[in-house]
Amino acid sequence: MPKITDIKVIRTRATGTWLVVKVFTDQPGLYGIGSAHEMNATGAVVAAIEEWFKPRLIGRDAAHIEDIWQTTFTSGYWRSGPVHNVALGGIDIALWDIKGKEAGLPVYQLLGGPCRAAVPCYAHAHGATLQALEDDIRSYLEDGWQYVRCQYGAYGSEGMLPAADAKPPAGIGAPFARDRVFDEETYVQNVVGMFGYLREKLGYGPKLTHDVHEHLRPNMAVRLAKLLEPYQLFFLEDVLPPEQIAYFRHIRQQCATPLAMGELFTNVQEYLPLISERLIDFIRVRVSKVGGITQANKVAHLCEFFGVQTAFQEGGNTDPVNQTAAMHVDMARWNFGIQEENDFRPAERDAFPGIPVIEHGYLYPNNRPGLGIDIDEEKAAALLEPERARRPRYVAEDRKVDGTAVRP
Numbered sequence: 585m586p587k588i589t590d591i592k593v594i595r596t597r598a599t600g601t602w603l604v605v606k607v608f609t610d611q612p613g614l615y616g617i618g619s620a621h622e623m624n625a626t627g628a629v630v631a632a633i634e635e636w637f638k639p640r641l642i643g644r645d646a647a648h649i650e651d652i653w654q655t656t657f658t659s660g661y662w663r664s665g666p667v668h669n670v671a672l673g674g675i676d677i678a679l680w681d682i683k684g685k686e687a688g689l690p691v692y693q694l695l696g697g698p699c700r701a702a703v704p705c706y707a708h709a710h711g712a713t714l715q716a717l718e719d720d721i722r723s724y725l726e727d728g729w730q731y732v733r734c735q736y737g738a739y740g741s742e743g744m745l746p747a748a749d750a751k752p753p754a755g756i757g758a759p760f761a762r763d764r765v766f767d768e769e770t771y772v773q774n775v776v777g778m779f780g781y782l783r784e785k786l787g788y789g790p791k792l793t794h795d796v797h798e799h800l801r802p803n804m805a806v807r808l809a810k811l812l813e814p815y816q817l818f819f820l821e822d823v824l825p826p827e828q829i830a831y832f833r834h835i836r837q838q839c840a841t842p843l844a845m846g847e848l849f850t851n852v853q854e855y856l857p858l859i860s861e862r863l864i865d866f867i868r869v870r871v872s873k874v875g876g877i878t879q880a881n882k883v884a885h886l887c888e889f890f891g892v893q894t895a896f897q898e899g900g901n902t903d904p905v906n907q908t909a910a911m912h913v914d915m916a917r918w919n920f921g922i923q924e925e926n927d928f929r930p931a932e933r934d935a936f937p938g939i940p941v942i943e944h945g946y947l948y949p950n951n952r953p954g955l956g957i958d959i960d961e962e963k964a965a966a967l968l969e970p971e972r973a974r975r976p977r978y979v980a981e982d983r984k985v986d987g988t989a990v991r992p
């Protein structure tokens with residue numbers, strides 16, 4: 585059985601926010617890679633892996649994936665959280681890669697074998713105007729995509745007003761002043777109007793979703809879900825912030841709009857009640873952030889018993905290794921619902937030989953042993969822009985007209 589001899593973290597992408605964990609073994613040429621991507625607290629995750637997890641894992645048997653997961657999870661006594669969990673997730677994904685390579689099988693075969701021929705994905709459509717959004721959706725539909733997320737302008741901008749029109753307080757300045765400010769009533773009106781427009785133009789065939797990004801007060805979220813019911817969304821995403829998940833019960837009692845939630849979840853107690861009480865339809869955890877393939881697979885199994893499906897999160901900032909890890913779980917779980925797409929620039933794809941292909945709305949595994957994806961370290965290093973990687977990153981502060989911060 586292979587013993588872990590070293591663990592290193594490779595920072596790549598221009599921003600240095602893709603953290604590829606490489607776990608080496610004492611078997612010649614046998615290593616695995618995982619994703620510990622972290623957009624903001626990047627350095628903290630690197631330190632957690634290299635300075636904290638690595639010393640206790642050197643010499644451990646790489647085949648003991650579950651035991652390593654359980655003991656690493658509690659190794660600091662305090663557990664869960666976005667830094668700890670993604671560090672653990674990156675190592676866990678790499679251990680599954682090693683196990684697959686040893687077995688000579690793709691990881692999805694080790695998880696029970698395929699339940700489908702390929703993985704359906706949803707596309708991201710947006711437009712500054714309704715016409716531009718419609719055109720973008722049509723371009724995906726014509727290419728064969730069946731599921732499309734619809735955002736009017738940038739995230740949350742459906743509710744953005746020019747500050748001058750919204751009547752700000754006299755003399756408003758830093759840190760409260762913004763050129764454009766968020767208004768909840770405007771948001772709800774515009775999103776309902778957007779789906780009215782899209783259904784009139786496109787009919788009810790395309791499977792459409794929308795991401796609220798948690799901007800609303802709970803009762804406004806209930807109202808939005810009710811008002812969208814006639815437009816038959818495939819799902820409504822992140823309609824509540826994680827702090828207000830008890831309000832899903834109110835939405836459930838009042839409408840049948842399908843609900844997707846979970847990209848910020850890192851603690852089992854955040855998603856367990858929503859699944860076991862059947863308050864959501866799709867769990868949207870990110871595979872690396874939830875604790876890797878081991879935990880994502882358990883979450884999917886748990887969901888099966890409660891009639892909940894998976895819709896693992898990707899989005900624009902995650903890396904090809906995380907997407908590949910999600911794809912393996914997607915392939916093997918019967919109650920898979922949909923996979924969020926992610927596309928990468930050609931130079932980024934070149935740095936990850938074996939990267940799965942997305943064509944006409946389907947993600948295809950390549951059937952190589954393990955994850956089937958590798959990292960070309962020279963090309964990965966060339967992507968990095970050291971100046972950008974050194975700069976701290978924070979989530980943008982959207983604010984209301986009086987200066988109140990809106991949940992991102």
Ligand SMILES: [Mg+2]
Pocket residue numbers: 795797821822847
């Ligand atoms: Mg989201």
